[in-house]
Amino acid sequence: MKIIKSASLTNIEANEVLVESTFTKGLPSFTIVGLPSDHIKESKDRTKSALLTNDYKFPPKKITINLAPSEIKKTGTHFDLPIALLIALYEEKNINFENIHIFGELSLNGEIKDSTSIFPIILSLAKQEIVKEVLVCEKSAQKISKIPNIKIYCVKNLFEAIEFFSKKNKNDFLYKKENLEYEKININNKDFYYEQKYPSDFLDIKGQENAINAALIAAAGNHNILLEGSPGCGKSMIAKRLPYIMAPMSLDEILEIAKLQSLDLKEPDFRPIRVSRNPHCSSTKASIMGSSNSLGEVALANVGLLFFDEIPHFPGSILESLREPLEDNCLLISRANSKIKYETKFLFVAAMNPCPCGNLLSKTKNCRCSELEIKRYKSKLSEPFLDRIDLCVVMNETNIDDKSIVDSKTLHNKVIEAFKMQILRGQKNLNGKLDDEEIKKFCILTNESQELLRKATQNFDMSFRSINKVLKVSRTIADLDGSSDIKKEHLLKSLGYRRR
Template identity: 50%
Template sequence: MGLNILYCAALEGLEAKEVEAEISFTKALPAFQITGLAGNAIQESKQRVQSSLLANGFKFPPLKIVVNLSPSDLPKQGSFYDLPIALLIALHGHISEQDDKRTWFAFGEIGLDGRVKDTPAIYPLLFSLLSKDKNRQSFFLLPKSAENFYSKIPHLKAYYIDTLQEGIEVLKNPPILSQSYEDLPFLSEEILGEKYYFSTDFPLDFKDIIGQERAKRAAMIAACGFHNILFEGSAGSGKSMIASRIPYILPPLKGQEILEMASHTLQLSPFRVFRNPHNSATKAAILGSAVAQNVKPGEIALAHLGILFFDELPHFPKTILESLREPLQNHYFTISRLHAKITYPADFLFVGAMNPCPCGNLLSISKECRCNQKEINAYKNKISEPFWDRLDLFVQMQEGIQEKNIIASKQMQKQVLEAFKFQKRRGQDCFNARLEGEKLEEFCFLGNEVKETLELAIERFGISLRQKHKILCVARSIADLVQSKYIAKEHLLESLSFRKI
């Protein structure tokens, strides 16, 4: 009995499910069939596979060839099924089960001349498969063109091939695999035995922004603790400039987090992602969609571990803003449809920007506002109180102030990195904005004087429990920036100054 089975994978929701490709040759009229809910791209692979095999000297036997992709009730799409199908046909009868009992996965699109090509769908499947221990003992055949990318995935035992013929030779006589996991080629800092990666390149630098010291201070606090932040100011005051520079001062990333982000971005980068959807984007584009098993992640999923920036916040549909309340609070989002219920992580730092009124001149010292009070109220009422409650920092931009003290991104990144190390060394495993329950009590301990100040503020301004929680978390980040073990009164007062009362 020859080689009858190779493995591939398909996405079911956001998780890779193993697909068993099996083949049979039977005496019947010559034919070539693929079964198992194979999509159009897989059905078209018959022509690619036939051409590539003929180009490599293979002669099709006068038999009926049936390739089944199991489980047969799982929909499958993608041209990366070409490689396992072609290998099964080429090697049928040449390798016995006694020769090789290893589990083999194969991914790759086949050119008409037998070249093996990479496709964007392969990396997310590999990353998901190798998150399970059982697949870490399997062997993979992958396109040589993507070796630099895939070799950064831990536990991946892969042979990289350029052509179908090379894949045939590897399966016939597998060479000794001497490769090992390659470290990520970025600057790193080791904290308590864990490596964290970052970059000292700043394509966009805070030193380009003249003035707005308070807004830049708030941006650094937000970066330190991953706090949601909203900038309000006149057009041209620098809201978008500050937002676009925050990604370069954010805390460093674990290697696993870089690999996780690459599932969406398809590139390895030490910078956290920055998603900036336009206010005309549809609800499905922002939140994601699910039709049967076909899941399309939205902007909130693509922003996971990074920044989601909404410019002109009140111009986004109210249904979208209200739907954001769940991921802003719980850091995940669930799509429920008739045939699918998918939950995906959405742990991002939300940054918003808005004008103070429809014409944008309410806070301007040089232009006159053209809006009446009714228009201003209608504009601001587009953002509900529950949504405001989920924002940690609120900043009104300044105008006409040109401070000479210009701070650069390099200095800000250094402060954030030192604060991040300070957090880790005290035993904290999450950002300050994510502190809850016992961890909040442990790391946000207040002395008697500070506690009295907070209670006075709660009584005077009618602060809710959620707002109190956020005030404490922001105060903790302010304290971290100066390496203070405890939250002092000045840290709490500064935190209160960034609340929208």
């Protein structure tokens, strides 16, 4: 019996799979067992065609392929290559498959193709420190070459894959790794990447100085933000420009976004730009929160940005379900036979009108809403949900005399400097995602600031969660100001962004 190592994806994590083969006497047959999906069952025809078109004999025996462990359901077309190699080399006795994991989909003529699941599988195995060497096609190798500490061998077709195992010197098939060609900064011997390209620039926004300052704080510290204002005042414009000025990204974060892009059936681009997800208010709860079988918008926005436009129009069940990922930075989905945990370290941006018609704050238009309609509209956002928002901003109505205030590059440079301060302090997370212990360690107040916070807590009846939110926002404001301590002016500015 010969064994080749491969793997299968279960939700977002990979499990190592051993592809086992036996060739016994009996009526010729070809069977794949071990809970294979329909993709894998179809592998029999692809494998047979690939072998026969390349002049390899298909053994006239009873062939059994087992995918172990048998209790886990296997999916993906990347098992084609391991199965074909086991059949093509079944008579060879000195072949060593022990130290290498093999992935690849076969075309009918023996060409090896990439599949969307190969990159997230190998990335997951690398994080688990399971994989050291892999054999894949060139397109797969281009993607996984960004993953550190893995030796990659590259083959074009089934003939080269068979030749790979017959050669003693395998360096001819070694794939040269590619480095990320982006601007980077090195902090504490770790690289962080960023790109200063702004297809949507803050320079396009006229006026709204307070809202732009709040957006800067949100980007620098990864703070959740709610923008309230009349239609056309620039709420969506700010949300669309935020991803380009957010903090530099580590290699792990770039790979995480690439993995989520692959799972979303998109081609990963490996750019150090935070992903932005913008679900419509008519989206179902399953499409936003996800399920045990598929990723939702909340999971796909991890280490990026999630934007809810016209947030009062989203169903209350969805908004209340957001409380867990906003508070714990993770989402646990429990079903009868499975429990899946998704990381949700995203920047949450919400936008809303001041009333159903949108004209409540207008100086030129009359509001058509009754007090009851306005109260009902705003009551769709519960207090526990709003308590999880760090920054609340009421935006001014646009004026023809308003001018551009600042460009995205200037804002991005400020974010980068604040980011350096956070990492140099030894923080693993940005200020907005600090836990209780980290808040005590990094959010240091001066004596004057402590007294101010005590008075604010009494006057505004602030919850412990609200106090922590104020401290984290104050920490970011101090970082943007280049201050190691949180001073009175930083705390006052933070309190000004709390919803009352």
